[in-house]
Amino acid sequence: MDADETGLRARLVAVGVDLVLREGQSAVSLREIARRAGVSHGAPRRYFPTHVDLLSAIAREGFADLTARVERTLRDADPDPRTRLTALARTYLDFAAAHRGMFELMFRHDLLDSGRLRLRETSLPLFAVLADLVAQARRPTDAPAAVLAGALWANLHGIAQLWAWGSLPLATGATDDDALLRAALDAHLGPAPA
Amino acid sequence: MDADETGLRARLVAVGVDLVLREGQSAVSLREIARRAGVSHGAPRRYFPTHVDLLSAIAREGFADLTARVERTLRDADPDPRTRLTALARTYLDFAAAHRGMFELMFRHDLLDSGRLRLRETSLPLFAVLADLVAQARRPTDAPAAVLAGALWANLHGIAQLWAWGSLPLATGATDDDALLRAALDAHLGPAPA
């Protein structure tokens, strides 16, 4: 971002992001990142005392990226809340599918320290956007907006997870996750408008 | 189970199950299991050529356990499909919360080989139970039963995941996942009966 381009700290994060996107979460070792950044294996320690710190910084970039994608999608989208929610959901699932390694890392709480590096502060705005749209699309008989938004998010997340896991298509016979996505949106927000 | 109690193979799996339940997924190393089983670090290799094989066997026990719990719950439950689905869902979430390490392992596709050890065959019956109940509770205007069941499962799974992740309560302000669970069931199956 605004960090010195040549600064090792930023370079380590950039290399890590590239690595997790290209080779998945398990490839992101401290030593491998250091190697690709052209420094010794001990160098990262100056900026990231622990592996968790570096991974958290990388995951933070992932949340920022996802948030930016969602905002970009919404910028060009219809004003109708239901349509916007559909676009948001599709962006979420597309992100999970296209950047599987990063998506996995982002929710591996055992590898991350959500307290450090303002990881949580980076992920909350995304939920706020979702919650705001849900509040607009909510019908009077629905659950409270926060609960409805949480349930919908959980549904999106579950679809992404189970899809990555591999048994969902096998169990449902679906060949794509679009049917599941539409079912989830219909369930939480009511039938799609004509 | 029916395996020789004194057989090393069964003992390794039992120790692994115990270990993952007690200390979480990251504690389940080949060498630690061997240590606790009182054998050398190379011994497991005779029965489980690779770490993935042993973890898969452990996860298989997890699925069997979860399936058994669900079946036990349903045995004593009301015949009404909606009630039964609620009981199933609660059992699923309770399991995820109570045996977090095992639950994590069960869906860590990067640590498991779903092909080997009939892991998939062990997890599918559980989904079949869910799908069967959903088919009974399904309303005519709902999505096809398989899709509806998949979407509901994804919702359950997402609630479990995000709850474990830790940001859900923070975002929704909920102090328990019961509100989310009820919202999910209501969304997919229609409002709860009086």
Place this chain on the structure above:
DNA sequence: CACCGAAGGTAGACACCGTCTACGACGACT
């Protein structure tokens, strides 16, 4: 100008991991 002290990166050690391989003990069967 000389010095010095901190910042930033190097390099080696340590314990642990999964995997591979050579080897020994032991029991059953011919």
Place this chain on the structure above:
DNA sequence: AGTCGTCGTAGACGGTGTCTACCTTCGGTG
């Protein structure tokens, strides 16, 4: 009695994260 399989041992190898001692380099101050 002898031989062959089965099963577990034990050591090595390359990998990991972390810790620590060291070196280099550069900016400010006497």
